[in-house]
Amino acid sequence: MGKSMRQAARATGHLFLAAFMAFGLWIFITVLLITAVGTLAVVGAWLLPETVLLIRRIAGAKRGMTAAWTGQRIPEAYQPITGTVRERIRAAVRDPGTLTDMRWMVADYFYGALFFLALPLWPVGLVVDGVWCGLLRRTPVVLPLIVRIADLEADWSTALLKPSPKAQLAARVEELAATRADAIAAHGAELRRIERDLHDGAQANLVALSMRIGLAKRAYDRDPDTARKLLDEAQAQAEQALTDLRNVVRGIHPPILTDRGLVGAVRALAAGSGLRVTVEVERLEDDGVRAPAAVEAAAYFVVAEALTNAAKYSGSPRASVQLARMKRGLRVRVADEGSGGADETSGSGLLGMRRRVAALDGTVELSSPVGGPTVIEVRLPCVW
Incomplete structure (x- = not known):
């Protein structure tokens, strides 16, 4: 009963947020009408791209809320809205993501309103289930229903907010460019x-x-x-x-990579960094299969740059390096316990690291809040 109550309470919170957003969307109709009138009158056409950007933020908030319930991130694919007013209008209208967001918004006007109208029923349902389970010792009836309704709302939102194949292709082309x-x-x-x-x-x-x-x-x-x-x-x-x-x-291409392999080269970097560095390796030496030379070189330079930055700027005597073989790539994670506050624009080599990794279609994630710690995680795709 306690677990069901917690799940139902969390589902109620999710549905309350969904209903609140649906109510806000009804108020947002005023903005849509002003934008439509201004665009038709030409003089207010500049409102169109600004409204589209605002809709993107609202849809982004909905994606985040849905992901918090389901535990699965909903991808987004948008074309940038930049340039002159004419270029911004053209980009906003032609972007497939605009149609996706509008489709979700129209649908949410209806199914979101249903959840808003049904909100007063949740407390009643909780009381009924409490009596049903407490006095009659029966299995809860209303609580699982609330959770199922929250799942249904999240499924609908996910299906409507998921980018179309055309939008994903356009975003991918932009990313590759x-x-x-x-x-x-x-x-x-x-x-x-x-x-x-x-x-x-x-x-x-x-x-x-x-x-x-x-x-x-x-x-x-x-x-x-x-x-x-x-x-x-x-x-x-x-x-x-x-x-x-x-x-x-x-x-x-460091010769040490050819002689010792990535693990040996990274251990040599750690030993010569001037820091107390722990190196952890996951499944890289299991079968003797090595990553492509370009991937190993990129990983080596990432570790070298990260340890150099840690020695220069972090103020911490310790750092850690993790090398992990993934199903379709290589993961490199370098962390220190220093003061944090790493900035890519300060000439610390992070921008060059990001460019080197991007050339291999990899990703770089940097976390460096003021006060530390600084964590750099790089994922490099490759076939083993």
Whole structure:
């Protein structure tokens, strides 16, 4: 009885919110009428995209409320409404998500109103079931019905708010276009970095090496000691050039990944980070199958950047790294117990990390409230 009461109370709360939203939608009709009149009169056409954006927020609130009851997130797919007034109107009208939201809103005017009108019956039902179960020792009747009605309301809302295949395709195309732009930007930045490293490092050392060898050849016969000194300097210059070239290669694809694999490379990063880092591995070494090289490289750079940021900014001596093999990808989670407040716009490397992951169609989730902790979770899709 106690469990049924709790479920019914939660269902009643959900239905109360649904009824309250339905009541608000009836009031919102005034806004819709003003927008329609303004659009027909042309002078108020600018209201149309603003109203569509407001409807999106209302539908988003409904999605959140429904997800809280069902435990399953309802995806949303909208086209951005930006640009001039004409462009904003065109985007609002042509977006398939607008039709989806309007369809839900019209339907909610009716089934939401039913729940609003039925609200006074819930307390009566609870009292009846209390008497029925308390005095007659029978199984509750009204309480399961309330839960079932809440499930029905959530099912209807989910079906109506779920984006159409056309809207999902349009959103996916938009997402891929943005991802492609980020990948191109990241690729361009990487090329410029490699060019700069070669120009300022290896190339400069090789030029100096060539000059010292030339001077040594000229001084060889008349001043052997000077020639020997120049050759020693040339040898040191050659070793430095080799070091610079190794650093450039390491920035493209770390050799340690080839030698030790992702787990070994991450453990090496943890050992050299200057922090007390715990590394947890889930199902990555079970059968010896490795992720694609590009995925391993992205995961390696994510861990390297996250640990570098933790050492520089967090103020905490501890961090943790988790590597987990998922059914269709790789999950990387780096956390520290520092002061938090990480900002992607502050030049901490988080934007570059996001672009590198986006190039592989992965996702980055950052949680860094002021006061900490900072948690970075990356998911990289791949086939094992």
